[in-house]
Amino acid sequence: xxxxxxxxxxxxxxxxxxxxxxxxxxxxxxxxxxxxxxxxxxxxxxxxxxxxxxxxxxxxxxxxxxxxxxxxxxxxxxxxxxxxxxxxxxxxxxxxxxxxxxxxxxxxxxxxxxxxxxxxxxxxxxxxxxxxxxxxxxxxxxxxxxxxxxxxxxxxxxxxxxxxxxxxxxxxxxxxxxxxxxxxxxxxxxxxxxxxxxxxxxxxxxxxxxxxxxxxxxxxxxxxxxxxxxx
Amino acid sequence: xxxxxxxxxxxxxxxxxxxxxxxxxxxxxxxxxxxxxxxxxxxxxxxxxxxxxxxxxxxxxxxxxxxxxxxxxxxxxxxxxxxxxxxxxxxxxxxxxxxxxxxxxxxxxxxxxxxxxxxxxxxxxxxxxxxxxxxxxxxxxxxxxxxxxxxxxxxxxxxxxxxxxxxxxxxxxxxxxxxxxxxxxxxxxxxxxxxxxxxxxxxxxxxxxxxxxxxxxxxxxxxxxxxxxxxxxxxxxxxxxxxxxxxxxxxxxxxx
Numbered sequence: 001x002x003x004x005x006x007x008x009x010x011x012x013x014x015x016x017x018x019x020x021x022x023x024x025x026x027x028x029x030x031x032x033x034x035x036x037x038x039x040x041x042x043x044x045x046x047x048x049x050x051x052x053x054x055x056x057x058x059x060x061x062x063x064x065x066x067x068x069x070x071x072x073x074x075x076x077x078x079x080x081x082x083x084x085x086x087x088x089x090x091x092x093x094x095x096x097x098x099x100x101x102x103x104x105x106x107x108x109x110x111x112x113x114x115x116x117x118x119x120x121x122x123x124x125x126x127x128x129x130x131x132x133x134x135x136x137x138x139x140x141x142x143x144x145x146x147x148x149x150x151x152x153x154x155x156x157x158x159x160x161x162x163x164x165x166x167x168x169x170x171x172x173x174x175x176x177x178x179x180x181x182x183x184x185x186x187x188x189x190x191x192x193x194x195x196x197x198x199x200x201x202x203x204x205x206x207x208x209x210x211x212x213x214x215x216x217x218x219x220x221x222x223x224x225x226x227x228x229x230x231x
Numbered sequence: 232x233x234x235x236x237x238x239x240x241x242x243x244x245x246x247x248x249x250x251x252x253x254x255x256x257x258x259x260x261x262x263x264x265x266x267x268x269x270x271x272x273x274x275x276x277x278x279x280x281x282x283x284x285x286x287x288x289x290x291x292x293x294x295x296x297x298x299x300x301x302x303x304x305x306x307x308x309x310x311x312x313x314x315x316x317x318x319x320x321x322x323x324x325x326x327x328x329x330x331x332x333x334x335x336x337x338x339x340x341x342x343x344x345x346x347x348x349x350x351x352x353x354x355x356x357x358x359x360x361x362x363x364x365x366x367x368x369x370x371x372x373x374x375x376x377x378x379x380x381x382x383x384x385x386x387x388x389x390x391x392x393x394x395x396x397x398x399x400x401x402x403x404x405x406x407x408x409x410x411x412x413x414x415x416x417x418x419x420x421x422x423x424x425x426x427x428x429x430x431x432x433x434x435x436x437x438x439x440x441x442x443x444x445x446x447x448x449x450x451x452x453x454x455x456x457x458x459x460x461x462x463x464x465x466x467x468x469x470x471x472x473x474x475x476x477x478x479x480x481x482x483x484x485x486x487x
Contacts, residue, residue, distance in 0.1 A: 041420055053415070088454070089457055208392060208405055214422075219454040
């Protein structure tokens with residue numbers, strides 16, 4: 001079972017989880033822009049349901065991959081597992097672009113031979129959660145930390161994007177995140193448990209929960225001429 | 232057919248197809264069990280074998296565990312359909328039901344797996360696991376359709392995982408969890424947004440390794456997406472089963 005994070009690495013976790021960490025995530029809405037355009041998000045209530053759905057699907061999958069990478073599961077099988085869990089080519093491109101951007105920031109921040117090897121193996125970028133897991137290792141963080149970063153990103157991105165897309169009150173957006181916090185804790189627990197299973201049984205046992213409208217919306221969004229966010 | 236620990240029915244149906252050496256497909260194994268019956272039906276073309284799954288009883292009910300295993304050996308062309316929709320219903324014992332589909336396709340073989348819809352009735356609890364193992368050079372057309380509740384009815388609890396492996400490597404791995412008790416947000420704007428019919432069509436063809444169809448959006452709530460391998464997936468949501476089938480049929484026609 002996961003060991004608790006030693007308090008000595010807590011500051012490193014804040015550095016990695018900070019929205020100002022220069023890994024390019026701010027340019028992405030996590031599917032919120034497509035959902036706003038389709039009329040599926042018009043206010044804080046729908047944003048909350050959107051984030052809740054994303055958390056338990058793509059969020060859980062990403063957190064499990066990140067936690068498994070942080071535990072030392074091979075990055076190449078994890079990257080293939082991420083491909084199989086991402087049918088939308090638009091989302092696969094986004095995941096690799098974000099992985100490449102995180103890789104640059106991570107190597108500059110926490111130089112590590114494992115990150116160098118991953119960058120050599122995937123010159124066009126590995127899936128972002130895989131890079132995130134290895135970044136956590138390089139920063140001296142554990143699987144639970146990696147899963148927390150991933151889970152928080154999965155809802156924080158859409159929430160802050162919706163503030164810009166709908167001129168939503170930032171207090172309302174932050175309220176959404178605070179109300180989701182207990183569920184984020186639950187999802188982190190499931191992700192870390194699955195990651196430990198993957199150490200023994202391989203990557204097939206990792207969660208594969210999908211969100212059809214995120215996949216379909218990403219393909220529609222990729223075809224727009226004008227958009228505020230890259231995805 | 233045996234009883235499961237929860238007092239339900241355990242039944243397995245098996246189908247195996249192989250080239251008959253005269254340009255056709257033989258069915259050396261065609262085993263029915265309990266409520267799962269398999270029948271050979273007349274094929275549209277000379278080289279394929281057609282099999283129909285016939286549900287002799289309604290189900291799966293809570294506590295039941297059904298398995299259908301089909302294998303298309305080298306050179307075989309097998310097409311499997313079902314006579315009617317599968318209706319997941321609550322059981323007497325209150326436990327969940329399980330439905331496993333295990334498909335295996337050899338190099339140069341083709342499997343078309345085109346059953347009717349799975350309907351998740353109110354109060355039911357079903358876990359469906361579909362696993363497809365393809366050898367390099369295998370061909371596949373697979374359709375899955377889930378309908379959440381009968382007309383105007385609340386859905387049951389449904390979890391459905393579809394895993395397709397090609398040459399031992401994962402090609403597609405997707406799970407959908409919905410209905411009462413599923414993790415939150417399943418019916419919200421990121422996942423189903425109130426749609427009550429959802430479907431997936433997976434088409435694997437070796438020639439897609441050279442050139443796969445480009446990604447495209449099919450109407451409001453469907454998309455055709457090339458996977459990271461010689462395959463495409465069509466994902467579709469619709470208000471009801473009829474509209475869903477129309478979208479998937481059109482997508483299949485586009486793929487030719």
